[in-house]
Amino acid sequence: MGVAQVSYLVGAGVLALLLLIVLAKSIHRIQPTQVGLVNKLFSFRKLPGDNPIAFNGEAGYQADMLMPGTRFKLWPIYSVSKFPWVQVPAGEIGVVIAQVGRPLPIGAKSARYRPEFGNYGDVRSFLGHDGEKGVQRPVLPPGTLAPIHPVAFIVLTAREVFGLPVAPELAWEEHENKLTAASFGLNPKQLSVVIIAPGQDRDMVGLVTVLEGEPLPSGDIASRLGGFDDVLALEAEGTDAEIIDLLLGSKNDLHNNYQDFQAFLDHGGRIGLQHDPLLYGAYLLNPFLVRVEMVPMLVVNQGQVAVIKGFVGLPTLDTSGAEFKFGSIVRPGHRGIWQEPLRTGKYPINPRVYAAEIVPTSILTLNWASASSQAHNLDARLESIVGKSREGFVFTIDLQVQIHISDTRAPKVISSVGTILNLVNEVLQSAVGNHFRNTLQDLEAIRFIETRQEVQESAFAAVSRYLAGYEVETRGVYIQDVIFPPELVEVLTHREIANQQRATYEEQQRAETVRIETEKARGTANMQADLAASQVSVEINANQADAREAQARGDAAYVRVTGQAEADKIAAIGLAEGKAVEALGLARAAGFEAQREAIGELPTALVAVAGAIAEGRIKVVPDVLVAGGGSSLDGLAATLMKLLGDGGLGLSKPTVVEAEEVEVRE
Structure with a gap:
């Protein structure tokens, strides 16, 4: 084989290898939960404006993504990066940040939303309907699974950030080399579903603060959709109770409880604290636009009313009259203290705009002593009253005062003193303490002890007159205990012992008297039969005596008559005999005289x-x-x-x- 052939074979092999390499790099396997981001590396066209996505074959990230399956994109003209579908776990939300679209209007913090945007899965539709860059107002609900363009949109969740940021100023976490929610100024908790539920021992409401919208009108501290024009219209014919129901009634249905932030703004929602709170439920709220603070719900128990101080509403229009000098009393819906309090119930009221002062309408017991009441802590700062008598003896008095505040007078009481705690600590404490100190100063120690009841009654009258000026009724003033000086206690102790001894002797004497009477009664009872017989005998003897007396009177009369006759007879005989004796004696005397003279x-x-x-x-x-x-x-x-x-x-x-x-x- 010649050199030429070898060269050809080598060239063919290299070409085949290159083709294999190109083919291998051009074929992409996209998994079912992935998308392929296509980046065109070579093109004679440039991207228009500041959008990082190409729609017409320009170099850069392409608008069209590769869907799941085997896809071909010729390498090296195109490179493909694989990204997972956006998946929002249960209990979390997904916040969408658009990196494409029109710039936001000046002053805007979020992009306007249109229904055509859907779940931001179609970037062409987004841009075709004038989508704007920046934070999107709706959020992706829990369970969302969508193939969202990773360059066109970044999606923030509590656990993961989906997408490829193109802004160089975004901070990267070096230890993991990826973006997190903190990179965007959020914490994971803010990307969770907002849940409002009862606490362990109380009911809760959510106070809403909106971070975008038109500024509040001058002088307002909270936004209420439509203002208070509806309250003004109802004042002409409606009652205070109807106005309160209108104010407590929420307008959150107009914007689905701040979840449809676009509807909130369309209905005139303004930036800042919102008048209407959120009630129980789970809410998908954009943390870039809405913040929620959990506060206890207003609960008015039986025996209480809540006096409302309104910081928002119509201008103050006093209804208390010229005689009341302690502030303004207004109808509900106006700024000031409402003339109609809230009675027993639970109220989802915003405490930032309506301060509620709980006023007990049952009898309130306050103790000037070391121990405070178990039903409340209003008397926690009250202490035993210390005063001096005229001689300088120091007395410590434990006192109890009972007051009552009528529900209809509660607003005026609060307008006068501010709070019930102020009524106790600032008004009652000084009035009651000074009265008893002045009373003690004018009395001797023994006199105070002896006239304790009078002192108590005098204190009741004085405190009643004083509290009447604050629309408070006094139900009782009671001296619970008096701690006497030791030297006075000794004197009183000796005196009391002597009194007790005297009382003991008197009791013993009475006991002996009772015993004697008892014995006498017992003897009388035992001799009842004899007594009855003797009484009968007495009656018989009395009757016999009467008979004898009558007989004696008869005999006496007979004796007198017969005696008189006999006496008359004897007198006559005696007179005759006397005359005879006299004659005989005279004769004898004459005879004796003659005889004596004759014979001696x-x-x-x-x-x-x-x-x-x-x-x-x-x-x-x-x-x-x-x-x-x-x-x-x-x-x-x-x-x-x-x-x-x-x-x-x-x-x-x-x-x-x-x-x-x-x-x-x-």
Whole structure:
């Protein structure tokens, strides 16, 4: 074989090898979830403008991509790069950034969206309908799987960035040599579905801040679609409750809860804080355009009202009247304190534009003591009241005050003091403390103790008058405990011990008295039968006595009559006998006198004795006759002499005593 043949064979082989190489590089196997990005390396045409994609055979990235399958693109005129389809996982969103299209209008931060764009899978349709560069307003929903041009659009997800950036200023992460969400100023959490759900112990709402739109009107701090013209129209005939329902009613249905950002702008949405919050749900929100902050929902429990301070709305129009000097009270929808509070319920209200002050309408108990109430912490800063008596004794008083705020007066209370905490700490604390300190200062220590009830009643009257000026009702002022000085406690202790001892003695005395009465009652009960018998006997005896008395009265009358008659008879007989005796005596006397003169005194006496013996008026035998050695005549003479010496005459029979039985003493 000659040199020429060898050269030919070598040339043919090289050519065949080159053809094989060209053929190998020109045939591309595109997987089912891939697209082939075609880059034309040689062309006499140049790309128009600043678009990086060629539509008419210009050199550069071609608009048409290679779909899954075996595809042929002649190398080295074309090179093909394989890119995965854009896939958005569940729970995430895809944010589309267009690198082709018209420039954004001045001041715009995102591109206008048209329905013809679809899911941005057709770059020709996008540009044909005046698509604009930059962040696209809609987001790709979870589960999206689409062959999106990797140069025309970059798609950001929480886990991956799809596409090929053409902007040289984009930062690359060197350790992985790929773009992430942080390269675009986002964190992965912002590329997740926004979920608003109840918290562990509270309900939540989402406050929306929009990053694009027309500026807010002067003086406004939040945007409400259509402003407050609807509120103004309802004021003429509507009630406050109807206006509140209108304000709390959301207009989010006009833009699908900020998910259709183009519709939001088309309905007049403005940049900044939004009036209407998001309620429970899952939302696909573009993090370049919408930010959401989770805050608790306004919950008004039973026994409470919420006084609303409106920072947005119609101009302030005071309805409180000229007598109220503590701020403006307005109808709902105006700036100021609403005259109608919110009652029991849950309200999706934006706390950035409507501040709600919870006012308890049940009886509120406040303790001036070391222990605070378990139902609230309004009295956490209240402490026991310390005051001095007139003598300088230091008292510590634990106090309890009960107040009540009517639901209809709650707006005026808040307008007066700002908050219920201010009412307690700034108004009540000073008023109650000063009253008790002044009262103590004017009283002696013992006087304060003795008139504690009067002091409490006086405090109730004083606090009631004071709080009435703030539209607050006082329901009670109670002295719970008084801590006395040690030296006063000692005196009071001794006094109390003495009082207790006295009370003990009195109780013992009463007990003894009761015991005596009990014993008496028991004895009386035991003698009831005898008592009844004695009472019957008394009645019988009384009746018999009455009978005897009656008989005695009869006998006495009879005796008096008969006695009188007998007396009269005896008197007559006695008078006659007396006259006879008198005559007889006179006669005897005259006889004795004549006899004495005739025979002498002794014979006269003997005659008289003989006469008396004869009449039987002289005892001849003596009472005691002693027979001695003399004669019986001597004894008789002695007896007679005795009778004469005694001046009387005995008539009794004499006692005879034998001489030998009588002991004669000298």
